Structure formats: C-alpha cells, structure tokens
Amino acid sequence: MVNAYVFDAYGTLFDVHAAIARHRAAAGADADRFSEIWRTKQLEYTWTLTLAGHYVDFWTLTQRALDYAFARVPSVDRALRAKLLDAYLALDAFADARAALLQSRVKTKEGWRWVMRGMANDTSIVYSVTQLRSWVAGKSKWTAGIKAACDEAFRTAVLELVGDDDEIWPTSMSTLRMLADCLGQLSPGMTEPEQKVFVKAAQTVTDVLVDNLDDPGDLTSEADELENLAKVCSVTMQAEIAKLRNRAESLEEYRSWSSHSNDPEHNTYAGENGEDVDLDALFSGLFDR
Numbered sequence: 001m002v003n004a005y006v007f008d009a010y011g012t013l014f015d016v017h018a019a020i021a022r023h024r025a026a027a028g029a030d031a032d033r034f035s036e037i038w039r040t041k042q043l044e045y046t047w048t049l050t051l052a053g054h055y056v057d058f059w060t061l062t063q064r065a066l067d068y069a070f071a072r073v074p075s076v077d078r079a080l081r082a083k084l085l086d087a088y089l090a091l092d093a094f095a096d097a098r099a100a101l102l103q104s105r106v107k108t109k110e111g112w113r114w115v116m117r118g119m120a121n122d123t124s125i126v127y128s129v130t131q132l133r134s135w136v137a138g139k140s141k142w143t144a145g146i147k148a149a150c151d152e153a154f155r156t157a158v159l160e161l162v163g164d165d166d167e168i169w170p171t172s173m174s175t176l177r178m179l180a181d182c183l184g185q186l187s188p189g190m191t192e193p194e195q196k197v198f199v200k201a202a203q204t205v206t207d208v209l210v211d212n213l214d215d216p217g218d219l220t221s222e223a224d225e226l227e228n229l230a231k232v233c234s235v236t237m238q239a240e241i242a243k244l245r246n247r248a249e250s251l252e253e254y255r256s257w258s259s260h261s262n263d264p265e266h267n268t269y270a271g272e273n274g275e276d277v278d279l280d281a282l283f284s285g286l287f288d289r
Helices: 018-022 031-052 058-072 078-088 095-106 109-115 123-138 144-162 173-185 192-212 216-233 238-261
Strands: 268-270 276-278
Touching (some): 018 031, 018 078, 031 058, 058 078, 095 109, 095 144, 109 123, 123 173, 144 173, 173 216, 192 216, 192 238, 216 238
C-alpha cells in the first residue's frame, strides 16, 4: 500500500517563472531575461554549496539569486522584490500537473473530504464541490474507469460527512439538499440506507435551527429547503418541516406583539371610570425579568 508520494516540484509540477509572469507588466521588457537569470543562479548556488558540503536553506538561496538578478538587470525595479518573493511562495502549477493533481485527489475519499473541509459552516463551498463533481462527470475527458472511481469516492466522502452529527450540525438544509441531489445523479442513485443518513442529519440540523435561528424568514426558507430535500430523498419529513414552520410562526407572533407593546395606544385600556390605564406602569417589570 502506498502511503506517500514524492514529487520533483520546481520546474516539474510548479512553473518557476510564474512569479515574474504575475508582475510582467511592472518588470518591463527584460522580464523573461530577469526570470531566467534568477532561476539559473538559484540552481548554481545550490549545486556549488552542495559540492562544497555547505548547507544553506533553499529559501535563502532563492532570495540571494533574486538579488543577483536585480544587479544583473537594473531595468527591473527593486521595489518588486517583496512581491516576487510572495509570488514564489505560491507558484502556479503547470496545466498538465494541475489536472494530474486534481485527478489524484478526487479519486479518493480523503481527497474529497479535504475539498469539503469547512463545508458545514460555509454554504459557498458546497456550490464549488458540486460544480467540481459535475465537471468530473461531464467535461473532464477522463476515462470511464477514473470517473467511476471519483464518483464512488465522492459518495463515500459525502456519507461520511453527512453521517457525522458532530460535523454536520452547523450546516444548512440547502447544503444537505445539494449533496443529496449529487448522490441522486450517481449510478446507482441514492439507496435506502443513504436516504436514512440524510434523514437523520436533517433531524439534527432541524433541532439546531429551531434552537438558534431568530428570523422567521430564515426558518421558513430552511423549511422550504427541507421539503425539497425530502423530495430528493423520496422520504417524508413532515414532523421536522412542521417544527421549523411552527417556530417561524411563533417568532412572527412575538414580533407582532413586541411592536404593539412599544405603541402607547396598545399599552393602555379604558378603566371603569373611562380613564386610560397604562399596562406598562401597572405591571412594571413583571414581563421583563
């Protein structure tokens, strides 16, 4: 079993000239020559010091090589030094390397779980994940075998996420619904055990939403999404839907009462002698403890 892979990174996976490419306009006409000198001197420093038996870390040599390039190509503004070093810390991968790395990641459950990290707290992530899964299935031009492996890994990762109460509780119903939609598009579609996993997750999320949301509109939207989720899973979740809608109605009633309580005309009534009685004054503090 393979536990790790070792890659020759610079110049193989990552484009060492990507740093200057990001600032080509600022570097000017000598940008390409500058980048070649920077890279060549970087390698020369490493070779020379290795042969001499003296170790200097690669990042220090990268900075020294950059300073050498500035000296050799004075037309490039030294003010770019910090930006070029920052860019070097996040070099772009070559196009074929990006495709290979992506494929290696989404062929495994662990890879999908890495892509999904933070999804329960960030709805935008589920949009990106579902789009990635759609791209793999439709436009990736990968072989049928690789696509099938990606789908199986995706299914396993989704069920592991959705089936973990400790991880899924802060999510939204829309996230559950979109993930269920994706599973329904796989072959085979969603199985009965998988439907039960989503039902259990929806019950957990319902309780959290009822306890924490204080906006009737948000609760109503979540109830609508839960109805859609139930349809996707071909199940009935009327109790959970009703719980969300009832909570929304209760909050609406409370807001209506609160708005009236702040209106002096609604805080008084006519007493036996025809004079207005101020309820706030009469029951001062009783309801605000």
